[in-house]
Amino acid sequence: xxxxxxxxxxxxxxxxxxxxxxxxxxxxxxxxxxxxxxxxxxxxxxxxxxxxxxxxxxxxxxxxxxxxxxxxxxxxxxxxxxxxxxxxxxxxxxxxxxxxxxxxxxxxxxxxxxxxxxxxxxxxxxxxxxxxxxxxxxxxxxxxxxxxxxxxxxxxxxxxxxxxxxxxxxxxxxxxxxxxxxxxxxxxxxxxxxxxxxxxxxxxxxxxxxxxxxxxxxxxxxxxxxxxxxxxxxxxxxxxxxxxxxxxxx
Amino acid sequence: xxxxxxxxxxxxxxxxxxxxxxxxxxxxxxxxxxxxxxxxxxxxxxxxxxxxxxxxxxxxxxxxxxxxxxxxxxxxxxxxxxxxxxxxxxxxxxxxxxxxxxxxxxxxxxxxxxxxxxxxxxxxxxxxxxxxxxxxxxxxxxxxxxxxxxxxxxxxxxxxxxxxx
Numbered sequence: 001x002x003x004x005x006x007x008x009x010x011x012x013x014x015x016x017x018x019x020x021x022x023x024x025x026x027x028x029x030x031x032x033x034x035x036x037x038x039x040x041x042x043x044x045x046x047x048x049x050x051x052x053x054x055x056x057x058x059x060x061x062x063x064x065x066x067x068x069x070x071x072x073x074x075x076x077x078x079x080x081x082x083x084x085x086x087x088x089x090x091x092x093x094x095x096x097x098x099x100x101x102x103x104x105x106x107x108x109x110x111x112x113x114x115x116x117x118x119x120x121x122x123x124x125x126x127x128x129x130x131x132x133x134x135x136x137x138x139x140x141x142x143x144x145x146x147x148x149x150x151x152x153x154x155x156x157x158x159x160x161x162x163x164x165x166x167x168x169x170x171x172x173x174x175x176x177x178x179x180x181x182x183x184x185x186x187x188x189x190x191x192x193x194x195x196x197x198x199x200x201x202x203x204x205x206x207x208x209x210x211x212x213x214x215x216x217x218x219x220x221x222x223x224x225x226x227x228x229x230x231x232x233x234x235x236x237x238x239x240x241x242x243x244x245x246x247x248x249x250x
Numbered sequence: 251x252x253x254x255x256x257x258x259x260x261x262x263x264x265x266x267x268x269x270x271x272x273x274x275x276x277x278x279x280x281x282x283x284x285x286x287x288x289x290x291x292x293x294x295x296x297x298x299x300x301x302x303x304x305x306x307x308x309x310x311x312x313x314x315x316x317x318x319x320x321x322x323x324x325x326x327x328x329x330x331x332x333x334x335x336x337x338x339x340x341x342x343x344x345x346x347x348x349x350x351x352x353x354x355x356x357x358x359x360x361x362x363x364x365x366x367x368x369x370x371x372x373x374x375x376x377x378x379x380x381x382x383x384x385x386x387x388x389x390x391x392x393x394x395x396x397x398x399x400x401x402x403x404x405x406x407x408x409x410x411x412x413x414x415x
């Protein structure tokens with residue numbers, strides 16, 4: 001397999017990357033590539049331009065900000081997994097990132113990339129939503145803070161504009177009781193359904209086009225999950241109820 | 251790009267995957283290609299010391315970096331790398347297709363956890379598929395590799411692990 005033809009760009013500053021995104025038609029940002037490159041290999045994605053941000057220095061910080069943790073665009077999932085700061089301030093994020101694929105994938109994959117990719121079955125978007133976090137989108141027009149509640153728009157769809165680069169994600173501290181539980185066919189697979197508890201807030205993933213907030217007392221209300229070879233809609237609803245019970249039992 | 255310590259000219263075609271570059275352009279066919287979408291783990295190599303999927307990287311992205319493949323673990327005629335020796339001793343392979351990927355993942359695992367627990371071993375090899383279902387022997391091989399690595403210091407151990415990539 002071979003990706004379809006594209007023009008490759010490797011900017012060395014964020015400004016340069018934003019200028020490219022602002023001027024190129026049909027460009028995709030390449031960060032960790034653990035979701036984008038398979039899509040290219042399968043030719044499910046055929047962008048005309050790839051803007052590889054991996055050679056931008058100083059974009060991989062994980063730092064404390066406003067009582068939470070900020071994770072920059074090139075911070076690898078493995079780095080977040082091993083971060084003592086994240087474990088101390090936002091242990092929910094540490095627990096969640098361990099459920100993302102396998103360590104070898106996490107060595108390359110980025111947290112911000114998972115958010116921008118917005119796979120409905122992915123853990124990190126639901127964590128951002130449960131914690132009431134936000135992302136910072138940068139473009140030549142300036143910075144824009146987008147709250148988690150308005151960031152996820154649909155399946156693989158976010159509020160990012162074509163000229164914007166997601167430069168940072170911010171997760172609030174998770175000092176209270178927290179849990180992330182999911183059910184998948186094999187370890188490391190995408191979840192059939194999953195729940196994230198952050199104190200008294202509950203977010204679900206794998207059961208709607210985007211992660212959704214739900215009422216812990218009646219988590220399946222209003223949900224209409226899809227069915228596929230791996231799970232029927234009824235089974236997904238059952239998982240939501242059971243996993244929510246377990247998350248709040250602790 | 252440096253591969254197994256040797257500098258190679260840059261790949262110009264941005265569409266070339268790192269896995270294909272290693273195999274077709276550099277002739278390093280020890281890196282196997284299975285699923286080409288990051289699931290099977292056969293194409294695992296070390297990128298600046300940490301295991302990654304070479305089918306999920308473009309060769310141009312490796313420019314200026316260090317890549318280690320299974321060929322770099324032991325030169326011809328020299329003793330095997332402790333992880334290879336352990337797979338040999340514990341029958342950690344049958345057909346051998348998945349083996350280079352497992353070996354490179356385990357080299358990465360032992361660099362991170364020199365004395366891995368059972369859970370760490372299972373997590374460490376969970377991203378590699380073996381269709382001969384040799385997982386029990388592979389698990390034993392990882393334990394043995396951990397013992398052997400502590401007797402024989404390996405040049406690859408710990409190199410660049412966890413540093414910014």
